[in-house]
Structure formats: structure tokens, C-alpha cells
Amino acid sequence: LVLALLASPLAAALKLDIDGQAIVDQLLHLATYSDDPNPAVTRILFTENDMKARGYIKQLMAEAGLTIREDTMGDIYGVLPGANPGAASVSTGSHCDAIPLAGAYDGTLGVVGGIAALRALKEAGFVPAKPLEVVMFTSEEPTRFALSCSGSRAMAGVLDAGYLDSRRDENGTSYLAAATAAGYGAATYGEMLQGARRTPADLAAFVELHIEQGPLLEKEGTQIGIVTAIAAPAALRVSFSGDGGHAGAQLMPWRNDASLAAAELALFVEHAALSAGSWDTVATAGYWDIKPNAVNSVPREAVLEIDVRDIDRERRDGGVGSIREEAAKIAQRRKVRHSVDIINQDPPATSAPAVVAAAAAAVSELGYSSKRMVSRAYHDSLFMAQIAPTAMIFIPCRNGWSHRPDEYASPADIARGVQVLAHTMARLAGDAADAKQEL
Amino acid sequence: LVLALLASPLAAALKLDIDGQAIVDQLLHLATYSDDPNPAVTRILFTENDMKARGYIKQLMAEAGLTIREDTMGDIYGVLPGANPGAASVSTGSHCDAIPLAGAYDGTLGVVGGIAALRALKEAGFVPAKPLEVVMFTSEEPTRFALSCSGSRAMAGVLDAGYLDSRRDENGTSYLAAATAAGYGAATYGEMLQGARRTPADLAAFVELHIEQGPLLEKEGTQIGIVTAIAAPAALRVSFSGDGGHAGAQLMPWRNDASLAAAELALFVEHAALSAGSWDTVATAGYWDIKPNAVNSVPREAVLEIDVRDIDRERRDGGVGSIREEAAKIAQRRKVRHSVDIINQDPPATSAPAVVAAAAAAVSELGYSSKRMVSRAYHDSLFMAQIAPTAMIFIPCRNGWSHRPDEYASPADIARGVQVLAHTMARLAGDAADAKQEL
Numbered sequence: 001l002v003l004a005l006l007a008s009p010l011a012a013a014l015k016l017d018i019d020g021q022a023i024v025d026q027l028l029h030l031a032t033y034s035d036d037p038n039p040a041v042t043r044i045l046f047t048e049n050d051m052k053a054r055g056y057i058k059q060l061m062a063e064a065g066l067t068i069r070e071d072t073m074g075d076i077y078g079v080l081p082g083a084n085p086g087a088a089s090v091s092t093g094s095h096c097d098a099i100p101l102a103g104a105y106d107g108t109l110g111v112v113g114g115i116a117a118l119r120a121l122k123e124a125g126f127v128p129a130k131p132l133e134v135v136m137f138t139s140e141e142p143t144r145f146a147l148s149c150s151g152s153r154a155m156a157g158v159l160d161a162g163y164l165d166s167r168r169d170e171n172g173t174s175y176l177a178a179a180t181a182a183g184y185g186a187a188t189y190g191e192m193l194q195g196a197r198r199t200p201a202d203l204a205a206f207v208e209l210h211i212e213q214g215p216l217l218e219k220e221g222t223q224i225g226i227v228t229a230i231a232a233p234a235a236l237r238v239s240f241s242g243d244g245g246h247a248g249a250q251l252m253p254w255r256n257d258a259s260l261a262a263a264e265l266a267l268f269v270e271h272a273a274l275s276a277g278s279w280d281t282v283a284t285a286g287y288w289d290i291k292p293n294a295v296n297s298v299p300r301e302a303v304l305e306i307d308v309r310d311i312d313r314e315r316r317d318g319g320v321g322s323i324r325e326e327a328a329k330i331a332q333r334r335k336v337r338h339s340v341d342i343i344n345q346d347p348p349a350t351s352a353p354a355v356v357a358a359a360a361a362a363v364s365e366l367g368y369s370s371k372r373m374v375s376r377a378y379h380d381s382l383f384m385a386q387i388a389p390t391a392m393i394f395i396p397c398r399n400g401w402s403h404r405p406d407e408y409a410s411p412a413d414i415a416r417g418v419q420v421l422a423h424t425m426a427r428l429a430g431d432a433a434d435a436k437q438e439l
Numbered sequence: 440l441v442l443a444l445l446a447s448p449l450a451a452a453l454k455l456d457i458d459g460q461a462i463v464d465q466l467l468h469l470a471t472y473s474d475d476p477n478p479a480v481t482r483i484l485f486t487e488n489d490m491k492a493r494g495y496i497k498q499l500m501a502e503a504g505l506t507i508r509e510d511t512m513g514d515i516y517g518v519l520p521g522a523n524p525g526a527a528s529v530s531t532g533s534h535c536d537a538i539p540l541a542g543a544y545d546g547t548l549g550v551v552g553g554i555a556a557l558r559a560l561k562e563a564g565f566v567p568a569k570p571l572e573v574v575m576f577t578s579e580e581p582t583r584f585a586l587s588c589s590g591s592r593a594m595a596g597v598l599d600a601g602y603l604d605s606r607r608d609e610n611g612t613s614y615l616a617a618a619t620a621a622g623y624g625a626a627t628y629g630e631m632l633q634g635a636r637r638t639p640a641d642l643a644a645f646v647e648l649h650i651e652q653g654p655l656l657e658k659e660g661t662q663i664g665i666v667t668a669i670a671a672p673a674a675l676r677v678s679f680s681g682d683g684g685h686a687g688a689q690l691m692p693w694r695n696d697a698s699l700a701a702a703e704l705a706l707f708v709e710h711a712a713l714s715a716g717s718w719d720t721v722a723t724a725g726y727w728d729i730k731p732n733a734v735n736s737v738p739r740e741a742v743l744e745i746d747v748r749d750i751d752r753e754r755r756d757g758g759v760g761s762i763r764e765e766a767a768k769i770a771q772r773r774k775v776r777h778s779v780d781i782i783n784q785d786p787p788a789t790s791a792p793a794v795v796a797a798a799a800a801a802v803s804e805l806g807y808s809s810k811r812m813v814s815r816a817y818h819d820s821l822f823m824a825q826i827a828p829t830a831m832i833f834i835p836c837r838n839g840w841s842h843r844p845d846e847y848a849s850p851a852d853i854a855r856g857v858q859v860l861a862h863t864m865a866r867l868a869g870d871a872a873d874a875k876q877e878l
């Protein structure tokens with residue numbers, strides 16, 4: 001079947017009208033739904049701006065002629081029915097939430113670009129044998145509930161109800177309460193998670209379009225990256241607590257300043273990554289919470305959230321272990337209490353050869369340059385890969401920058417990425433006309 | 440005159456009814472006006488809880504029979520008129536704002552205790568020759584506008600209008616706008632500052648009652664501290680900025696993580712204080728602001744606010760200089776941009792011998808144990824000392840703790856402190872009966 005699709009003359013003959021600048025205009029409009037002034041984009045799960053962004057995504061889906069449905073977790077689907085309505089779907093998608101002070105392209109490209117791909121296929125008169133769908137996954141970013149990819153984790157059935165309930169936001173609000181307030185949710189966590197569940201029988205393939213978030217494609221002048229593996233991330237939270245005190249009156253020998261324990265650990269995290277022996281190891285103390293956080297007070301509590309990634313799971317877990325050990329040593333030396341909490345330690349994902357082959361055939365048919373590469377960033381694809389044959393398509397982004405206001409991808413690169421996505425999905429879904437000929 | 444007062448038989452005969460537990464009850468009621476649940480107290484300038492606390496303070500002043508007035512900056516006065524209404528006032532007071540997650544005694548003791556002292560004098564039938572006043576100073580803590588002691592600085596005439604306007608809160612709101620919204624303020628900064636101005640002609644003496652915020656009185660079993668000098672604080676803000684990036688995709692060799700520059704500087708601040716050669720040197724990086732502050736993002740900006748104190752101004756300024764130099768070295772080594780901003784670098788204050796003598800006479804008359812000591816913490820007395828003969832009275836607090844929820848002073852120590860305050864103020868103001876005999 002795959003070989004038949006790769007050879008399909010109709011798919012090869014598809015001429016799709018994809019306007020890169022029009023997609024950029026949509027991305028920049030989406031960016032206006034932000035808690036910080038543009039070009040910065042801050043869009044936190046189920047806030048007012050997130051709800052406005054969801055409304056805009058549904059509007060784009062409706063304008064593209066897609067059938068819209070939303071699930072209990074807050075994922076949004078746009079579906080282009082296939083000739084065989086009972087067939088498993090060929091799916092694409094990404095996220096629209098944005099960490100504080102991020103940019104306009106991370107995630108959003110895969111949603112807005114996915115809608116544009118399905119719209120172009122429909123307008124070209126292409127009728128897929130299998131249904132096509134584009135998903136806006138809910139809260140890929142961990143900002144509000146310190147949990148990434150809650151939508152795709154739920155779809156894959158790897159999100160535990162009790163664990164999800166334990167991830168409270170800074171006001172103590174639960175995911176279920178926040179989802180319910182936003183018009184999603186269900187009577188219980190079990191029902192909410194079940195309402196988002198997908199199964200392998202349900203999904204023929206998943207392919208996500210994304211900016212690279214690294215510098216390689218741009219540096220080498222390569223137009224398309226085809227992702228063969230997604231690096232495995234781990235995240236841990238380390239909390240230190242001391243006795244605090246007044247910054248004037250608490251003399252130095254009697255202090256146990258929690259922020260200084262955190263400072264030492266953050267520097268060790270950098271050291272651990274630099275000494276791991278591979279460029280593929282990265283480690284970051286990206287989140288700091290210092291209390292009471294006043295200039296005239298000795299810090300009493302310090303929380304660090306630390307992200308460790310590698311394409312090699314053993315090396316990554318070795319790094320996590322050494323950070324745990326160092327945290328204990330620092331706590332003992334500085335006479336502070338401490339605790340370590342593993343936020344996640346997910347397995348890496350390998351792309352499905354059939355999906356990689358479909359993307360490669362699409363690239364070759366379109367005449368673009370491409371390379372196989374590893375995704376070092378976290379994506380919903382990591383979890384979709386547990387229930388569907390999965391791959392990703394990368395386009396270059398300026399200087400490899402991401403998670404910052406000056407994140408940028410050119411209209412021409414965006415148009416190429418969406419062309420490759422559309423052709424790949426068409427190949428994976430099959431042309432209804434071919435399918436009839438085959439019958 | 441001072442000798443006459445010290446010898447005053449009537450003042451010596453004063454028997455004041457001071458109920459420590461009643462004062463504690465008032466302090467604990469005041470503590471309920473807090474943005475965090477008790478025992479933690481968080482009370483930020485001109486917020487809803489701060490306004491409620493102000494209402495309660497005015498209620499206590501009214502119940503004590505004091506005449507209330509408020510100035511343009513937001514300072515609140517309770518006045519007990521003297522027999523000679525044109526005479527300069529004998530003043531006491533402290534603050535009711537509280538940094539995040541602080542306790543119930545810092546500052547509040549000097550306000551609630553000051554009201555109790557004036558009330559007891561009035562109820563004992565004591566008529567002062569000079570007017571007595573108790574002040575609730577506005578925003579002694581620097582939380583909202585990164586500026587401490589705004590009320591007492593304005594009273595002393597050492598607060599610049601342009602500088603005050605430059606201290607914006609995290610929403611960009613100015614002091615003038617916030618004060619106006621709270622029912623204070625004036626048409627211009629100049630008018631607002633002028634409206635709070637006091638002059639030496641206006642003030643016969645100032646004496647502030649406060650918990651020690653250090654462990655010495657409790658350790659030595661001494662009941663009262665008489666402050667002879669207030670250590671000189673300096674505060675600086677150091678900002679580092681790098682290029683940020685995605686925590687997965689930005690490889691280690693290309694990073695310039697701003698938080699790690701801050702971590703190195705915070706550790707240097709500790710080192711600088713420990714190696715200064717004196718226990719009187721303390722230095723703290725108490726305030727951290729990391730951006731974007733997300734677990735999956737390399738920190739792009741890091742701001743540290745650093746507090747350096749010493750009883751020796753030269754040694755303190757040497758420490759500030761070495762921190763500036765180290766910040767520049769770290770920025771160069773880590774390839775981050777940086778800037779240093781001096782928030783304040785105020786001169787130390789020496790207590791006035793006449794006020795110290797009055798307090799010592801009061802202690803001796805009451806039969807309490809006492810010692811002369813240095814205040815290492817910042818107080819409104821630091822600025823009042825520039826326009827009035829000033830001293831402070833300290834009482835023990837548990838473990839020397841302050842700026843934390845378990846801050847505590849016993850009802851018995853509080854009663855002793857208020858007795859000493861009342862007797863000291865009576866001595867400084869003179870007894871109207873004596874004054875008439877002298878005429």
C-alpha cells in the first residue's frame with residue numbers, strides 16, 4: 001500500500017495553491033492574542049487570550065470548510081472527511097499556547113499551516129480516501145500546570161488522573177476546574193481523560209509541521225528537515241528551604257540562604273551538560289522561584305525546575321541522577337532542607353519509516369532540498385508516536401531562535417513546509433479516485 | 440531643659456496601664472489584613488489589605504482619643520495636643536506595610552505600640568507640655584516601588600520628584616497615581632512631596648519602638664535595647680541579558696544564559712560579605728527576576744537586587760564597588776550584556792544623645808535591664824534623624840527572626856517596650872504641670 005501511494009500519479013500531479021504571506025498574516029493575527037505586547041507572545045492555557053486564540057483557530061477551520069469538534073481536554077479538531085468514512089485518520093497538528101515572552105511561530109505554524117494544507121487540498125479538488133484532520137493540541141507548553149503536552153498525553157492514554165489533578169496552577173486551580181470553566185472538562189478526571197483518548201485503530205498516521213528551533217537548516221541552506229527521532233526530555237523540580245531572616249539583621253554565619261543553594265545547583269546543571277561528552281546533551285535551569293523575593297530579606301525558599309535532554313536515554317538519565325546527587329550535597333553543605341520531584345522523564349520517540357518515506361517522496365516531488373535530522377525539542381509528536389506512525393517536518397527559523405519575541409520563519413520557508421505537509425498527508429491518506437481504481 | 444526633664448518628679452511618678460496581651464491582640468487583628476494566609480503577612484502599599492490596615496490604625500487612633508491627620512504621601516498621624524500648642528512635637532511611629540510572607544510585628548509594633556503609649560499617657564491624666572504624635576509611615580518596605588521609607592524620606596526632604604516618579608511598580612503605575620487612587624496624592628510630585636515635608640523647627644524629638652530583628656537581646660536576656668546608631672544600607676540592581684532560546688534546541692556552546700551570570704554574582708555577594716573581615720558586614724541577593732522563567736526556555740534576562748549593609752560606610756561602599764566589578768567580569772566571561780543601577784546608598788545615622796539619655800532614664804526608672812546597641816536594619820528613623828534628634832528602642836524577638844511568618848515577640852516584652860516608649864516621650868515632651876511651675 002505504501003509503495004502504491006508513493007507511486008500515485010494523481011498525488012504527484014497535485015498543484016496546491018499555498019500563499020506563504022497569507023499564512024504569516026494569520027500567524028501575526030494569532031500573535032495579537034497575547035498577555036504581553038507584540039512581538040512578544042504570552043498565551044497561557046485557558047486565559048482570556050488563549051480563549052480568543054481558540055476562537056480564531058475555529059474560525060480558520062470553518063473558513064477552510066473543515067468539520068470542527070472539541071474534546072473534553074480542550075483539544076480542537078478540524079476534519080476533512082475521506083471517501084471512506086470508517087477509515088483511520090491521517091492527522092496533523094501542533095499547539096497554540098506560548099510560554100511567557102515567546103514568539104509567533106512555535107506550534108502555531110503547525111496549526112495554522114495544517115489548516116492551510118487541508119484547505120489547499122480541498123480547494124484543489126483532492127478527495128482523500130482516508131479522513132484528514134488537523135489538531136490544535138491543548139497546552140503543549142508546561143507554563144500553567146507544570147505539565148507539557150497534556151492534550152497528546154491524554155490522547156495516548158499515558159496521563160494519570162491523580163497526577164494531572166496534582167499539577168495545580170499558582171492559584172491552586174486544578175486542570176479539571178480550569179477546563180470546565182473554559183467550557184471543556186467532564187464530571188470526573190476519568191471521564192475527561194477518556195473523552196480525549198485516541199487509539200491506534202483510529203489513527204493511520206500523524207505528521208507535525210514545526211519550525212526547527214535550532215540553527216542547522218538555516219546554516220546549511222537546507223529547505224526541509226525530516227525528523228527521524230525526537231530527543232527524550234526529562235524535567236525535575238528541586239526545592240531548597242532555609243530559615244530566611246532580615247537582610248540587615250541576620251548575620252552571615254547564621255544564614256542558610258536557599259537561593260544560594262539554587263545558584264550552586266544551576267551552575268552544576270550547566271557543568272553536567274558541558275562535561276557529558278556530547279553536543280546532544282543539553283541541560284537548563286529555566287524556572288526559578290525565590291521567596292519571599294524581597295531585596296531586604298534573606299531568601300527562605302528557592303525552587304528550580306531543570307530540563308535535561310539527550311538523544312541517548314541512558315546518558316540523559318545519568319545526568320538527572322548526577323543533578324539529584326549534587327542537590328543533596330549542596331543541601332547538606334549549606335544546611336538547607338531540600339526535595340527533588342521528577343516532573344517527567346518520557347521515553348524518546350523514533351519516527352515511523354512509512355511516514356518518513358511519504359515525507360521524503362513529497363519533498364522530492366516538490367524539488368526541495370532536505371535532510372534527515374533529530375528533534376531536540378519536545379513536541380506533541382512524542383506522545384502521538386505511541387499510538388500512531390509518526391514523523392515531523394521542520395523548516396528553518398532565523399538563527400535557530402525560538403521561545404523569544406524575535407522568533408522568525410520566512411513566508412517562502414513556511415509555504416514550502418505547508419506544501420510538503422499537504423503532499424505528505426495526501427500520500428498517506430490516498431486519493432479516493434486511486435482507491436476506487438484499486439477496488 | 441533636658442536635665443530638668445530627667446529630674447522631673449511627676450514623670451517619674453507616672454503609673455501607666457499598659458496591657459501587653461491587648462496590644463498583641465491588636466497586632467494579630469492587623470495581621471489579618473494580608474494577601475497571604477496568616478501567620479504569613481503580606482501587605483503591599485495601597486492595596487486593598489493595606490487600605491483596610493490603614494482604616495484599622497485610624498480606628499485605634501480615634502479610640503485612643505488622638506486627633507487624626509493624613510498627608511499627601513499617605514502618612515497617617517495621631518496627635519495628642521500639648522499644653523503649648525505652638526511647640527515642636529515629640530514624635531514616635533513606624534510602618535504597617537509588610538514584605539511578602541513576613542510576620543505580624545515588624546513595624547506594626549511601633550505604630551500600634553505608639554498609639555498604646557499615647558493612650559496610656561492620656562488615660563493617666565498626663566498633659567504634655569509639647570504635643571505628642573504617633574506616625575504610621577507610608578511604605579517603609581521597598582516592595583511595590585523598589586524604594587524604602589518613602590514617607591520618612593519625603594518628610595526629611597531627601598526624596599527627589601523625578602527619582603520617585605521613575606520607581607514604577609510592576610504594572611508601570613507611578614507612586615503619584617497609586618497615592619491618588621488611594622485618596623492621597625496631589626496635583627504634582629512637587630506638591631505631594633511638599634505636603635509631607637517636616638522641618639527641624641517642627642520636631643523636638645523622634646523615637647521609634649521596634650523589635651530587634653536580631654538575636655542579641657534574647658540571647659543575653661536583656662529586656663530593652665537603646666539604639667545608638669543605625670547601620671547604613673546600600674542597594675543595587677544588576678541586570679544581565681543574553682539571547683535565550685529553547686531549552687532543547689539551543690546547544691550548550693551557543694548559550695549565554697543570563698540566570699547563570701546572576702547565580703555567579705549571588706555567590707560572589709556572599710563571598711564578599713564573608714571575606715570583609717567583620718561580622719558587621721552583611722550582603723544579600725534577596726530579589727531575583729528571571730525571564731521568561733519557563734522550564735523549557737534558556738533564561739534570557741536575570742535581574743538581582745542586592746542589599747549591602749555595614750556600620751562602617753567606607754567598608755560598605757567598598758563591598759558595593761567589588762560587586763560592581765565582579766558583575767562586569769561575569770558579564771564579559773559569559774558574553775551577556777549587563778547594567779548596574781544604584782537603588783540607594785544612604786548615610787548611616789547616629790542617635791541624638793538627649794534622646795538616648797531620655798530612654799536610658801525611662802529604663803532605669805522602670806527598673807528594666809538594657810544595653811546600648813546598633814540597629815542593623817533599615818528604619819524610618821534613619822531619615823527622621825536628618826530632621827530631628829532621634830533614637831530607637833528595641834525589644835527582643837524570638838531567635839532574632841524577622842521578615843518571616845514565625846516572627847514573634849512576647850506580650851511581656853511588648854508591654855515593657857511600650858512602657859519605655861511612653862516614659863521616654865513624657866520626659867522629652869515635659870509635663871504641663873512642671874512647665875507651669877517653671878514659668
Ligand SMILES: [Mn+2]
Nearest residue numbers: 106107141403
Ligand atoms: Mn515551545
Ligand SMILES: [Mn+2]
Nearest residue numbers: 106107140379
Ligand atoms: Mn512547539
Ligand SMILES: [Mn+2]
Nearest residue numbers: 545546580842
Ligand atoms: Mn521590614
Ligand SMILES: [Mn+2]
Nearest residue numbers: 534545546579
Ligand atoms: Mn521595620
